[in-house]
Amino acid sequence: MTGRRSRExxxxxxxxxxxxxxxxxxxxRSTSPITHAAAxxxxxxxxxxxxxxxxxxxxxxxxxxxAAGVRRLGSDAELRGALARTALTATAATLLGVLGGTxxxxxxxxxxxxxxxxxxxxxxxxxxxxxxxxGIALLIVFGRESVAGRTLLEAGLxxxxxxxxxxxxxxFVSAPLYVSAAREAFARVDVRYEAVARTLGDPAWxxxxxxxxxxxxxxxxxxxxxxxxxxVSEFGSIVIIxxxxxxxxxxxxxxxxxxxxxxxxxxxxALVLLSLLPLVVLRALRYERSAGVEA
Amino acid sequence: xxxxxxxxxxxxxFRLSDVTFTVPEGxxxxxxxxxxxxxxxxLETIAGITPQRGGTLRLNGVDVGRVPPxxxxxxxxxxxxxxxxxxxxxxxxxxxxxxxxxxxxxxxRLGASALRGRDVRSLSGGERQLVALARALAxxxxxxxxxxxxxxxxPRRRAVVRREVRAIHxxxxxxxxxxxxxxxxxxxxxxxxxxxxxxxxxxxxPPERVFREPASPYIAEFLGAENVYAGSLRPLxxxxxxxLAGTPGEYAHDHRALEFRTGALSIYAVGDAPPGAxxxxxxxxxxxxxxxxxxxxxxxxxxxxxxRVTEVAALGALTRVTVxxxxxxxxAALTTRSAQELAIVVGREVTASFKAMAVHLC
Numbered sequence: 001m002t003g004r005r006s007r008e009x010x011x012x013x014x015x016x017x018x019x020x021x022x023x024x025x026x027x028x029r030s031t032s033p034i035t036h037a038a039a040x041x042x043x044x045x046x047x048x049x050x051x052x053x054x055x056x057x058x059x060x061x062x063x064x065x066x067a068a069g070v071r072r073l074g075s076d077a078e079l080r081g082a083l084a085r086t087a088l089t090a091t092a093a094t095l096l097g098v099l100g101g102t103x104x105x106x107x108x109x110x111x112x113x114x115x116x117x118x119x120x121x122x123x124x125x126x127x128x129x130x131x132x133x134x135g136i137a138l139l140i141v142f143g144r145e146s147v148a149g150r151t152l153l154e155a156g157l158x159x160x161x162x163x164x165x166x167x168x169x170x171x172f173v174s175a176p177l178y179v180s181a182a183r184e185a186f187a188r189v190d191v192r193y194e195a196v197a198r199t200l201g202d203p204a205w206x207x208x209x210x211x212x213x214x215x216x217x218x219x220x221x222x223x224x225x226x227x228x229x230x231x232v233s234e235f236g237s238i239v240i241i242x243x244x245x246x247x248x249x250x251x252x253x254x255x256x257x258x259x260x261x262x263x264x265x266x267x268x269x270a271l272v273l274l275s276l277l278p279l280v281v282l283r284a285l286r287y288e289r290s291a292g293v294e295a
Numbered sequence: 296x297x298x299x300x301x302x303x304x305x306x307x308x309f310r311l312s313d314v315t316f317t318v319p320e321g322x323x324x325x326x327x328x329x330x331x332x333x334x335x336x337x338l339e340t341i342a343g344i345t346p347q348r349g350g351t352l353r354l355n356g357v358d359v360g361r362v363p364p365x366x367x368x369x370x371x372x373x374x375x376x377x378x379x380x381x382x383x384x385x386x387x388x389x390x391x392x393x394x395x396x397x398x399x400x401x402x403x404r405l406g407a408s409a410l411r412g413r414d415v416r417s418l419s420g421g422e423r424q425l426v427a428l429a430r431a432l433a434x435x436x437x438x439x440x441x442x443x444x445x446x447x448x449x450p451r452r453r454a455v456v457r458r459e460v461r462a463i464h465x466x467x468x469x470x471x472x473x474x475x476x477x478x479x480x481x482x483x484x485x486x487x488x489x490x491x492x493x494x495x496x497x498x499x500x501p502p503e504r505v506f507r508e509p510a511s512p513y514i515a516e517f518l519g520a521e522n523v524y525a526g527s528l529r530p531l532x533x534x535x536x537x538x539l540a541g542t543p544g545e546y547a548h549d550h551r552a553l554e555f556r557t558g559a560l561s562i563y564a565v566g567d568a569p570p571g572a573x574x575x576x577x578x579x580x581x582x583x584x585x586x587x588x589x590x591x592x593x594x595x596x597x598x599x600x601x602x603r604v605t606e607v608a609a610l611g612a613l614t615r616v617t618v619x620x621x622x623x624x625x626x627a628a629l630t631t632r633s634a635q636e637l638a639i640v641v642g643r644e645v646t647a648s649f650k651a652m653a654v655h656l657c
Contacts, residue, residue, distance in 0.1 A: 192377045195344040196427075198364035199371040200391025200434055210390075214381040 058272060065269030072266040079267050082251040083274055089163055089247065090231035093170035097178045097227050102220070105182035106208070110191070127176050131236025134172055139241055142168060165241040170231035178227035185219025186212065225282040232275050248274070296320040297341060297438060297470055301350035304340040309494065311336050313350070316489045316499040320355060321468040323461070325481040325502065328491035329517065334474040335373075337491065338440040341472065342371045354438050355470070370436035374443040374474075376423035378415040384426055385411055392433035401432040404459050406452075420447030425456065432463060439464070441473040445480070457484065478519060482506065490514055507578070508655050515576040515657070521615075521626040522577040526557030528656065529570050555654065559621040563597045564654035574657050581653035582627035584616060586637055587644035596648035600625070604643045607634065614639070618647050 073080055108120055126134060142149045142159040149159060159165040189212055197207040213220075235249035243250060248271045256264040302314040311333045318324035326334045339345040341352060343364035352359055359367050378387050385398075388407065392398035402408045407429040410422055418426065424447050431439060444460075445453045461484060464471050472489075475481050481488055481502050488502040498510040509515035512523045531552040555562040555575045562575060585592065587601055602620035614634040616627045625647050629639070639645065 190377065192373055192375075193379060195339065195342065195364070196371060196373070196377050196430075197379075197390070198344065199342050199367075199369050199436075200430070201365050202391070203363065203365050211379060215379075 061265070062269050062272055065265030065267075066273065069266035069269035069273065073270060076267075078246070079248075079251065079270060082246045082248045082267075083270060085163070085166075085245060086232055086248040086271075087274065089166040090170055090228050092167045093174065093231045094178070094224050094228045096167070096171050097175040098220075098224055101175055101179040102182055105179045106186050106212070108179070109183045109186035123176050123179050125176075126172050131173055131234065132240055135169055135237030135240025138165075138168055138172055138237065159241060161242050161244060163242075163245070166238050166247055169237040169241050170234050173234055173237055174227045174230035177230055178223045181223030181226055182216075182220050185216040185223060188219060189215045222282050225278045229275055229278050229282075232271075232278075296322070296353070296355050297324065297472055298353040298356075299341075299350065300352075302340065302347065302352055303349040304336060304345050304347050306336045306339070306345050309333060309336060311340060311345075311494045314491075314494075314496050315350075316487070316496055318470055318472055318487050320470055321464075322470055322486040323464060323484050324470075324472040324487040324489060325485035326472060326474045326489045326491055327476070327478070327481050327518075328497075332491045333494040334491055335442050336494070338371065338442055338472065338474060341438070342369045342440055343367050344371075368437040370431035370434055370439045372424075372427045372431045372439075372441045372444045374424075374446055376420075376427035378418070378423055378426055378430070380416055382415070384413050384415055384418075387415060387426055388429045388433050390430060393435045397435060398429070398433040401463070402429045404463065405429050405432075405456060421449060421452060424448060428456070428460065432460075435467065437469060439469050439471045441471065443474050443476065446476075478506070490517070492517070509576060509657060511657055512574040512576065515574075515655075520576045521579045521628075522575075522582070524555075524557040524560075524562075524575045524577075524623070526555050526562075526573065526575060527571060528553050528555050528564075528568055528573040530554075531563075552651075553656070555656065558623050560600070560623045562654055563651045564656055565651045566654070566656045568656035576655040576657060577625075577649055577653055579615065579626045579628035582625060582647055582649045584618070584627050584629060584637065584639060585646045585648070587646050589646070592646075594648060595650065597651040598654070599646055599648040601644065601646055604639055604641050604645055607639060607641055609634070618645055620647060 073083075104123070108116065108123075129137070139160065140146060142152065142165075144150065144153060144160065152159065157164055159168055193211050193215060194204075194207050197211045198204070202210060233249065234247075235253065238247055239250055239253065246254060248267070252264055252267050252271060255267060297316075297318040299314050299316055302311065304311040309331075314337060316324070326337060328334050336345055340347055341354070343359065343362065347360050354367060354369070378384075379390065382390065384407070388398045388402050389395065399408070402411075405425050405428055407422075407425045410418065410426060413422075415423070415426065424444055428441075428444055441460075445457055448456060457480070460471075463469070473484065475484075485502045487499060488505045489499040490497045490505060492513075497514050498505055505514075506518055509518055509520065512525070515523050531554050550565050550567050553564045553566055553568065553570075555564050555573065557575065564575065583596065600618075600620040602618040602625065604616055605619045605624065606615075606617035608615045608617075609631050612631055614629050614631045616629060616634065616639055618625045618627065627647060629637075637645075
């Protein structure tokens with residue numbers, strides 16, 4: 001047609017270039033059914049072996065020492081004390097982690113600011129440092145020889161050889177897990193829920209309380225449970241800062257080196273059971289979440 | 296009133312630039328534009344959700360550039376509703392309500408009261424939109440921003456809710472700005488139409504004018520004008536078929552008689568466009584068809600062409616007929632009944648006609 005207008009190319013046009021490689025049709029290679037079946041068998045075998053490797057030691061430990069561990073709780077005051085101390089310090093570390101980590105996680109999930117990526121990387125640093133090294137680093141900062149340590153000591157806070165030291169070590173190694181998971185939980189809440197709430201008259205902090213927090217609560221609880229479980233299992237940094245009083249992991253190490261494998265089994269099994277408790281809670285939360293919350 | 300002057304904002308990689316338009320106080324504006332043109336970003340910028348980068352934005356005379364969303368007096372309804380899933384239907388409607396009675400009133404008027412007691416996660420898309428509308432209206436905002444708020448409603452319910460929203464708008468004297476893909480809705484609801492593309496306002500004004508007098512061929516095509524031609528324009532002066540001896544060569548408002556040539560076709564038009572390269576837009580609804588054997592006829596249409604029907608597409612009550620006129624396709628929109636009465640079929644010789652005033656030059 002001569003007169004009909006052909007549209008001029010526009011700077012903003014979004015043409016799909018179907019000839020490029022991105023949109024090139026994919027032609028899968030055909031595989032024979034036998035090859036496919038063999039690959040499935042190999043993959044299944046590898047997955048089973050991997051699963052066995054992860055589960056067998058824990059299962060064996062619980063089977064071998066679980067009943068004795070539960071019985072021992074009645075008669076072994078030191079074990080009872082260590083487990084209670086572990087639960088208590090892990091809970092304290094988790095509460096501190098939630099208090100400090102929640103605003104940080106929200107900031108990382110919602111705000112764009114210079115140095116955000118660096119901050120996120122720095123927060124992961126404790127996960128990369130070997131745990132005894134983390135203990136040494138904490139000792140340098142909060143030990144009696146340091147300015148901070150002396151100042152805190154004058155204020156009545158002693159880190160080396162104290163419950164506070166255990167809490168600090170647990171907080172240091174496990175808080176990054178909380179911040180990371182909490183950040184994910186906040187990121188899953190669509191910002192448009194918050195936008196609507198703002199237009200309905202709520203300032204930002206009230207939107208956080210009325211909308212963001214309820215919608216991310218399960219994720220935050222799950223993050224706290226992961227942090228708690230990680231704190232309970234911590235050994236490397238605690239053994240540097242506070243060998244005594246013993247937490248469960250240090251007690252197990254102590255008994256193993258002093259009395260051998262048979263003597264340590266009930267204590268080890270008891271610690272496993274304590275660690276499993278929050279993991280069961282976590283799985284239940286995850287199941288409930290996947291069962292149907294509006295995206 | 297919504298008054299945007301050179302408004303700019305950024306949402307990720309997307310830029311809203313130099314957006315200028317006004318919706319008068321108590322007016323109903325509609326924003327139309329292709330997907331990705333920035334319609335939602337515009338609403339979010341007015342609501343204060345997306346930060347304003349430049350220009351000025353006044354709501355009811357107040358510069359709200361630095362005013363947080365909760366103090367702008369705006370209500371925002373997203374296409375996907377975004378009902379708070381941890382609250383009930385009542386909890387959602389009451390969330391920011393001006394009063395319990397207002398919440399009840401709007402829920403009743405929009406038909407959302409029937410959903411009371413339902414878990415919001417069990418609602419259909421249309422029901423969610425109803426609750427989201429009720430939630431925003433319950434606050435009695437001075438400015439209501441709607442992002443395709445009726446898109447998930449069934450046609451019958453859509454008409455009812457649309458009418459009710461219009462009625463509430465009139466009663467409360469709110470200013471409304473609504474994003475829509477539906478040109479009929481834009482024409483029905485809008486006092487002002489804002490046409491947005493790639494983050495810029497292409498044209499704004501009364502919907503009638505935007506649809507009848509698109510500012511560019513692109514707008515014309517976007518708005519569904521089927522006959523858009525590139526060609527050249529020259530003034531006819533005394534050679535115009537309507538020129539009366541002794542009268543001035545110009546009509547009122549600087550309008551002149553013009554000849555628009557495209558291919559072998561010579562179209563008679565009236566307008567104020569300068570001579571030279573130009574585009575002509577003729578809406579298909581303006582073109583009438585008659586069997587060729589009926590000619591010659593006496594009619595006020597100054598453009599009359601013989602041609603052959605090349606395509607007939609019946610779309611329910613309407614039929615779209617393409618006629619080849621000296622190598623140029625001309626589309627006419629007829630009622631299906633009239634197409635049947637005139638026995639319009641492919642290959643039939645017809646006379647296509649339209650008035651000089653129906654030719655929009657841009």
